[in-house]
Amino acid sequence: MDLTLSFTRRGLVLGVATLLAAGGAVAIGLSGSSSAPDASAAPYGSVLAADSTAVAPDAFPGITVQGTGKVTGTPDTLILTLTVSDTAADVSSAMNTLAATMGAVQNSLTGNKVATADQKTSGLNVGPQYADSGGKTTVTGYQASENLTVTLRDPKSAGATISAASAAGGNATQISGLSTDLQNTSGPLSQARDAAFNDAKVKAAQYAKSAGRTLGQVVRVEESDGNPTPSPVDVRAPVAAGATSAVPIQMGSTDVTVTVTVVFGFA
Template sequence: MSRYLEVVGRGAATQTPDRLDLYVGVSAVRDDVGTALAHLGTQVGALGEALRALGLGDADLRTTSSSVGEEYRDGTPSGYRASQDLTVRLKDPEQVSAVIDGCVAAVGDDFRLGHLAWSIADEAPLAAAAREAAFADARAKAEALSALAGGEVGKLLRVTENEGFGGGVVRMAAAKADAGFAVERGENRVEVSLTTRWALH
């Protein structure tokens, strides 16, 4: 029976993110459902116009949720709240301050700012670098183990990429808003794990 050894190689690569998703919304309370929805429609329209005036297109804007429901104050019905949330994709993260300012100018106190999420437009090169590092790690481990066994590592017999290792992209530094809505990009990290089988001579 041919001898072989199996090792797991792990590799990682990091890159500064180049794309920012901004989660914003409009929310307002009015006396009845109809008035609340009508006001929401007006404000959402104004928000969209403001964003498009800043150079954002339809592909950069996506409605993620809409809702309307009764509002209570101290346990007593006080009206109806209508809300809509929108994801704004900024290919130029330097726009974030201008976008937020534009939203506030368009809808005033009805504006809601959710969270920020960094990403990389093209993760393929980053994943490839992590995969290359993982393979080099596996090869080095195989050579070390074969030497300990008094043998010599042979050809690669099989390699499998382990799905879900490292959770894909790991945020090394969370986006945070400072005065003027400056944001820190930090780095995104991709991790790859490979299970390899090598001939052992």
């Protein structure tokens, strides 16, 4: 009587463990070789698949971890959105009045050292205005409106610039949005990168120790930076038409976050 025993490759793989840590995905490859992996081989990033696909045996003799670094910076820019609207008996008159009012607003901004390149038209609309009377709808006039997005690069003078632009446009002007942004991220971004890499290294060292191995050289680094997005600003006083005093503005803070995936070999 013949007896046949068969073993699958999966059943014989004892040296690969995949760990998911709270700080990100971690993959540990424990092969018989202690040399660093070949960076030209198949992408190491594949071991971080979100579907938790099993790591192929001897995929690499090392550890892949993710590290995160976050640095808080002070915004250096304000993004202002304003709308100018004018109503007249006909389309042509409404558009002409709008052009004159928006021209006054833009001249005010330019006079307060806001570059033309930082003044961008973000919308233009014109349409009829209706009124209901006795069950009958009639056209009472036409409204023309234009949206302008303005980048203010001097936070100290931004309040006065906003008030002056509002006064130039008069009752036709409406401030519809104001947010802060951090555009000069070189300093905070550099610090966040250092913090992210150090976070990854600490995690890798811990896993290597748990696996009974010694952490080796860095084989690969991949970065995913989280660029700061504009956030609403705290305007403590309403921007009224014809305002002449500077609007008090709170700039707040902005976070710069960097995430790195680092592949370490074993020593």
